[in-house]
Amino acid sequence: MTRDVLDLSMAAAARALDAREVSSVELTRACLARAEAVNPRLNCFLAIEAGDALAAAERADAEIGRGERRGPLHGVPLAHKDMFYRAGKVTTGGSKIRRSFVPSFDSAIAKRLEAAGAVWLGNLNMSEFAANPAGHNSHYGHCRNPWDPQRITGGSSSGSASAVAARACFGSLGSDTGGSIRVPAAICGVSGLKPTYGRVSRHGALPRSWSLDAIGPLARTVEDCALLMSTIAGRDALDPTSVDLPVPDYAALLRAPLRAMRVGLPRNFFFEGVEASVQARLDEALKVLTALGAKIVEVDVPEQERLFTISDAVVKSEAATMHGRWLRECPQDYSLFMRSRIEAGLHVPATRYLEALALRGRILADFVKQVFAKADVLFAPVLPIEVPRIAETEAGTPADVQRVIVALTSCTRNVNFLGLPGLSVPCGFSANGMPAAFQLIGRPFAEARLLRLGHAYQGATEWHTRAPAEAAH
Amino acid sequence: MSADDERLSAGWIDEEARVLHGITTRAPGRDAELAAEVTRLSRAVLDAARELDFDDQPGDFLSALVSLRDDWSDAK
Numbered sequence: 001m002t003r004d005v006l007d008l009s010m011a012a013a014a015r016a017l018d019a020r021e022v023s024s025v026e027l028t029r030a031c032l033a034r035a036e037a038v039n040p041r042l043n044c045f046l047a048i049e050a051g052d053a054l055a056a057a058e059r060a061d062a063e064i065g066r067g068e069r070r071g072p073l074h075g076v077p078l079a080h081k082d083m084f085y086r087a088g089k090v091t092t093g094g095s096k097i098r099r100s101f102v103p104s105f106d107s108a109i110a111k112r113l114e115a116a117g118a119v120w121l122g123n124l125n126m127s128e129f130a131a132n133p134a135g136h137n138s139h140y141g142h143c144r145n146p147w148d149p150q151r152i153t154g155g156s157s158s159g160s161a162s163a164v165a166a167r168a169c170f171g172s173l174g175s176d177t178g179g180s181i182r183v184p185a186a187i188c189g190v191s192g193l194k195p196t197y198g199r200v201s202r203h204g205a206l207p208r209s210w211s212l213d214a215i216g217p218l219a220r221t222v223e224d225c226a227l228l229m230s231t232i233a234g235r236d237a238l239d240p241t242s243v244d245l246p247v248p249d250y251a252a253l254l255r256a257p258l259r260a261m262r263v264g265l266p267r268n269f270f271f272e273g274v275e276a277s278v279q280a281r282l283d284e285a286l287k288v289l290t291a292l293g294a295k296i297v298e299v300d301v302p303e304q305e306r307l308f309t310i311s312d313a314v315v316k317s318e319a320a321t322m323h324g325r326w327l328r329e330c331p332q333d334y335s336l337f338m339r340s341r342i343e344a345g346l347h348v349p350a351t352r353y354l355e356a357l358a359l360r361g362r363i364l365a366d367f368v369k370q371v372f373a374k375a376d377v378l379f380a381p382v383l384p385i386e387v388p389r390i391a392e393t394e395a396g397t398p399a400d401v402q403r404v405i406v407a408l409t410s411c412t413r414n415v416n417f418l419g420l421p422g423l424s425v426p427c428g429f430s431a432n433g434m435p436a437a438f439q440l441i442g443r444p445f446a447e448a449r450l451l452r453l454g455h456a457y458q459g460a461t462e463w464h465t466r467a468p469a470e471a472a473h
Numbered sequence: 474m475s476a477d478d479e480r481l482s483a484g485w486i487d488e489e490a491r492v493l494h495g496i497t498t499r500a501p502g503r504d505a506e507l508a509a510e511v512t513r514l515s516r517a518v519l520d521a522a523r524e525l526d527f528d529d530q531p532g533d534f535l536s537a538l539v540s541l542r543d544d545w546s547d548a549k
Contacts, residue, residue: 198535245539306520310514313517328494344511346490347507348515353518355518356518359522359525361532361537362525364541419534445542445543
């Protein structure tokens with residue numbers, strides 16, 4: 001191939017591999033070269049595994065050469081948030097506490113990617129223990145946004161979004177407890193899907209909140225996310241919270257007709273306080289969806305403000321349970337921010353925590369009944385503000401910093417409490433020149449529907465093809 | 474906690490941390506901040522449980538998700 005292979009989407013790279021127009025070794029070498037070039041500036045990789053990756057690529061080429069192609073990810077170079085256990089490989093979780101932690105077993109994600117023949121390029125930076133929505137990491141250094149290194153990447157899957165945007169890998173898996181896939185995807189101008197709770201096994205993934213965590217893809221296109229979803233979704237006997245439902249062929253379903261899909265536009269909550277230039281991009285996206293045949297219907301969503309706080313009570317209670325031993329034994333090894341995000345959970349009464357969980361099904365049923373009786377999907381911002389500078393999330397008064405931090409997940413966190421799927425799709429650039437994105441939220445297990453609409457949008461626009469200057473180095 | 478401006482005392486939080494959790498290293502003023510936060514979190518749950526008529530029957534969130542799932546068969 002004469003053009004730069006790093007300009008290809010994951011799906012295009014897979015097709016090129018299938019057609020023998022490019023080899024896995026070529027793709028892997030290109031990604032490794034890009035990763036080595038950008039990492040001094042972006043700090044998106046915590047570990048680059050060049051030797052192992054090239055060996056895996058050589059095996060993939062040999063198998064493909066024998067006609068033993070395992071599927072669309074076979075030979076495709078990927079890199080992942082540093083939280084998926086692999087036997088014998090350090091998995092830090094972005095923390096100082098686990099800087100030398102070596103798991104003794106493979107996560108479900110690692111096993112599925114291995115079975116699919118994907119190449120693992122290395123482990124990506126992330127917020128400490130997946131807890132900072134700005135994406136910062138004081139132990140390994142902040143990951144930087146390739147669109148502007150002075151602005152945040154979003155988190156906690158910061159390295160995933162940064163590396164995908166910089167074309168240093170063709171896709172990545174991250175985790176999302178309150179927006180940790182969707183927010184960095186939006187801020188770095190890539191696509192990201194938080195699947196329904198229970199759709200993807202979490203066995204061997206570093207937890208933050210057992211009730212809210214979801215693992216999902218970040219990639220350049222919605223089609224790429226569909227390819228990754230088909231590989232990672234499904235029941236796993238080792239994760240009792242994974243659901244035994246058939247896994248659709250998400251990529252095949254992308255091309256189904258929209259059939260006047262009803263897109264719900266919330267009258268309340270989600271659009272309150274949206275900054276003008278972000279709102280302008282969202283309005284433009286709605287026009288595109290309308291032109292594609294979608295029908296826009298206004299909907300009222302059940303009360304969301306209190307849900308944000310209830311969700312916080314659950315996250316903090318579960319995180320404090322997981323971190324209790326380390327809080328006692330090595331509290332100095334936490335960043336101040338991380339410790340402040342979990343400590344309250346030690347003191348939330350068990351009765352309140354259990355009430356919150358018991359209410360969850362009822363709140364979900366009310367939400368689905370009220371919203372999805374009128375709409376097939378809900379349209380919302382990912383974040384209501386323009387991408388802030390790093391300084392705005394670290395300096396200033398505590399109240400100012402807190403306001404920005406809360407705003408980052410104000411449109412995403414409740415989706416986790418409801419257990420629903422949410423897709424982040426880039427839709428242009430706000431007034432400060434940084435990416436903007438919309439979010440599609442669906443009924444439980446509506447990933448195929450979200451991906452179908454997002455893919456149709458990307459077929460009519462080119463925002464997802466824009467690359468930061470950093471991707472040309 | 475009968476009024477909105479009531480909160481747990483910092484002393485309660487400090488004692489609970491030391492006696493129940495074995496944590497003794499908090500910065501000055503942190504217990505008061507946590508007292509306010511824990512009160513806010515707990516009251517939000519309590520108020521929701523009151524308003525939604527807390528159901529004492531067994532429940533399973535995964536089953537709720539499955540029962541409310543999208544019929545994506547229309548996309549086939």
